[in-house]
Amino acid sequence: MIPARSHADAEQARRCIGGELVAEELTSAARGLVVAWLHARKLTDTEIARRARMSTYTTSRIRERLGLRAHTAHSRSTARGA
DSSP states (O other), rough: OOOOHHHHHHHHHHHHTTSEEEEEESSSHHHHHHHEEEHHHTTTTTHHHHHHHHOHHHHHHHHHTTTOOOOOHHHHHHHHHH
């Protein structure tokens, strides 16, 4: 069974991505979900920060803590062209 806290974190993350909450209103776990989900969509740190309304420093720190490599605008355009 998934703990209730995990469901609450996922709901907060979804609401943040949807523009209903800003990142500073989220738990640390929910901010991690936001970064992971948007990173999976190939967004850059700057794009994630803008979408979640957090600093790029915070975005990159969370991404690094999660062990994710940074996406660049160049790497996205290269991937699209392939």
